[in-house]
Amino acid sequence: MSDVKSIDAAQCPAHAPADHPKMMPAKVGVLLANLGTPDGTDYWSMRRYLGEFLSDKRVVDYSAWVWQPLLQLVILTKRPFTSGAAYRSIWNEDADESPLLTITKQQTAAMKDQLKAVYGEDVIVDFCMRYGNPSTEVKVKEMIAAGCQKILFFPLYPHYAGATSATANDQFFRVLMKEKWQPIARIVEPYFEDDAYIDALAQSIETAYAKADTKPDVLVCSYHGVPERYLREGDPYHCQCQKTTRLLKERLGWDDSQIITTFQSRFGPEKWLQPYTVEEVARLAEKGRTNIAVCAPAFSADCIETLEEINEEIKESFEHAGGEHFTYIPCLNDSPAHIDALSGIVRRNLQGWID
Numbered sequence: 001m002s003d004v005k006s007i008d009a010a011q012c013p014a015h016a017p018a019d020h021p022k023m024m025p026a027k028v029g030v031l032l033a034n035l036g037t038p039d040g041t042d043y044w045s046m047r048r049y050l051g052e053f054l055s056d057k058r059v060v061d062y063s064a065w066v067w068q069p070l071l072q073l074v075i076l077t078k079r080p081f082t083s084g085a086a087y088r089s090i091w092n093e094d095a096d097e098s099p100l101l102t103i104t105k106q107q108t109a110a111m112k113d114q115l116k117a118v119y120g121e122d123v124i125v126d127f128c129m130r131y132g133n134p135s136t137e138v139k140v141k142e143m144i145a146a147g148c149q150k151i152l153f154f155p156l157y158p159h160y161a162g163a164t165s166a167t168a169n170d171q172f173f174r175v176l177m178k179e180k181w182q183p184i185a186r187i188v189e190p191y192f193e194d195d196a197y198i199d200a201l202a203q204s205i206e207t208a209y210a211k212a213d214t215k216p217d218v219l220v221c222s223y224h225g226v227p228e229r230y231l232r233e234g235d236p237y238h239c240q241c242q243k244t245t246r247l248l249k250e251r252l253g254w255d256d257s258q259i260i261t262t263f264q265s266r267f268g269p270e271k272w273l274q275p276y277t278v279e280e281v282a283r284l285a286e287k288g289r290t291n292i293a294v295c296a297p298a299f300s301a302d303c304i305e306t307l308e309e310i311n312e313e314i315k316e317s318f319e320h321a322g323g324e325h326f327t328y329i330p331c332l333n334d335s336p337a338h339i340d341a342l343s344g345i346v347r348r349n350l351q352g353w354i355d
């Protein structure tokens with residue numbers, strides 16, 4: 001059974017008058033964090049979201065003097081329309097929210113169930129977003145108000161990137177900076193080589209291959225890109241992606257001809273990590289590899305970049321170049337193998353705090 005050490009007002013008789021702040025029984029918080037998503041597909045919802053996201057210097061690191069006029073006067077007058085249309089094509093109309101939000105809620109509910117079975121009521125599980133809602137600030141404050149004296153912060157990105165994991169962590173610590181009584185904090189490490197994560201990916205691929213009418217010639221592992229310069233400046237994201245593909249290849253017992261690494265979602269004029277997925281799938285089709293599968297191991301949940309970019313734009317590029325069969329393999333989302341992997345990572349990281 002779990003045992004969270006606590007202090008309460010009774011242990012502090014000298015300060016027990018009526019105005020003593022209310023002391024909750026001590027809990028441990030597990031806060032899952034993803035990127036964020038717009039509240040709606042209209043121009044202003046899109047502009048608010050993109051404005052916050054693209055003003056983050058961890059994402060676009062140009063000097064504000066150069067970048068902000070371009071962003072505010074050019075990019076944010078056009079992109080909210082084009083991105084809004086892309087989001088509309090994948091929007092979860094029933095819940096009136098983006099798929100990323102729906103799936104993150106499902107993942108959180110499944111994690112809550114698993115961790116409650118182990119730790120009972122002593123662990124509180126919730127999620128937050130780096131941009132938009134529910135914000136990191138609101139969720140951290142809620143956890144503190146609920147008595148979380150320790151918080152495990154878990155950015156749901158298998159691979160570390162300054163533009164994702166680091167900025168999520170920055171935001172978490174920015175919130176803690178304002179607290180009189182700061183909770184003890186831990187950050188979960190990137191899990192790109194975690195056995196259970198690789199196994200969950202492998203299982204999803206084996207299932208998709210077993211269902212396919214004809215076995216794909218090649219599996220394209222398409223990772224979200226970053227500017228190539230970020231790699232030269234020390235960001236390990238590229239190497240961690242390459243390692244995931246290698247481990248996946250070994251786990252599947254395949255050779256180099258059966259699986260490749262590519263990068264997608266290029267933004268702006270700079271050179272990004274290569275090869276670009278959109279070009280590589282066309283090259284594959286031209287070389288006669290007309291039956292391909294594509295998976296997206298860098299995304300813990302399906303989102304605009306997978307459901308729209310891969311399954312619409314990239315598929316179109318492949319078919320335009322003569323490709324015949326395109327299978328998109330969904331992200332791990334709330335699949336039992338994924339939830340087991342994530343829960344295992346959380347349990348390892350809670351050791352010493354709660355047993």
Ligand SMILES: C=CC1=C(C)c2cc3[nH]c(cc4nc(cc5[nH]c(cc1n2)c(C)c5CCC(=O)O)C(CCC(=O)O)=C4C)c(C)c3C=C
Nearest residue numbers: 035036037038059083100161163164224226267303304305
């Ligand atoms: C402009 C630079 C961008 C960098 C660098 C970048 C890195 C990066 N992003 C993800 C994961 C996601 N990105 C998503 C959407 C998205 N990404 C960018 C730009 C950069 N990303 C934009 C402008 C957008 C919005 C959509 C659009 O207008 O094209 C999402 C999906 C959000 C959703 O609501 O569905 C995810 C997830 C990673 C992993 C990464 C670097 C490693």
Ligand SMILES: [Fe+2]
Nearest residue numbers: 035224265305
């Ligand atoms: Fe992105």
Ligand SMILES: [Fe+2]
Nearest residue numbers: 238239240242
């Ligand atoms: Fe590398």
